[in-house]
Amino acid sequence: MKKEIEDIGDIERLVSLFYDKVNQDDLLSVVFNVHAKTDWESHLPKMVRFWSGILLDTSDYRGRPFEAHAKQSEHITPEHFKRWIALFKETISENFEGEKAALAIQRAESIGDIFQYKLDFMRLNKEATDPNLDKL
Ligand code: HEM
Incomplete structure (x- = not known):
């Protein structure tokens, strides 16, 4: 049954259900489990x-x-x-409803946009200053 996000128990459920999906997703789980070697307990x-x-x-x-x-x-x-946001939205819409549920999606999308922008900027800057660039 869907419910409003009201307390810490709801957040724990959201986080746990979302990362279950992440761990079952081939594209995303590699970044966490192979590259970042995420310690899930923390x-x-x-x-x-x-x-x-x-x-x-x-x-x-x-x-x-x-x-x-x-x-x-x-x-x-x-x-x-794209996949992260899709799974996050899926987790919310399967389990939660209401104002906080909508806010969670909105904030995930805007943080995702900022992260992508900053990652692009980082990569561009790295290319521009990479000392090995002229050897390529
Ligand atoms: C789109 C919205 C996203 C939000 C709001 C978000 C949020 C966060 C936050 C708050 C942390 C913890 C940072 C810290 O204090 O150490 C984190 C860590 C991390 N996120 Fe994201 N993230 C997003 C997208 C992604 C995407 C697309 C990936 C790609 C797979 C990703 C992979 C990771 C990884 C690998 C870590 C480090 C986990 C570790 O400590 O081992 N995130 N994220």
Whole structure:
């Protein structure tokens, strides 16, 4: 049954269901499990703190969310963002409804846009300053 996102238990459910999907997805799971070698025991509670900050106005998340993605810049493409957003929307729409559910999707999309923009900028800059460029 669908419900509103109201408390930390709802966020835990959202995060757990979403990353179950990520782990079953060939494209996304490689980035986490092969390249980043994600420690799920610490990543999931971190993502609960992250989303709870956005959706419940708590302030326990400490981190620099972009850095984790910058480290994987060679492995994360626009395809990955499309799939990530699609799975996130699917998780929300299968389980939740209401204002916070809509806000979660909106924030994921806008953060995704910013990450992609910054990753593009990083890659372009790297190309422009890569000392090996003239050897190619
Ligand atoms: C589109 C919206 C996205 C949001 C809102 C988001 C959010 C986050 C946040 C908050 C973290 C934790 C950063 C930290 O404090 O360490 C994280 C880590 C990470 N994300 Fe994303 N992310 C998004 C898209 C993606 C995509 C498309 C990928 C590609 C597979 C991805 C892969 C990762 C990886 C590999 C980590 C590091 C996990 C680790 O610590 O091992 N993310 N993300």
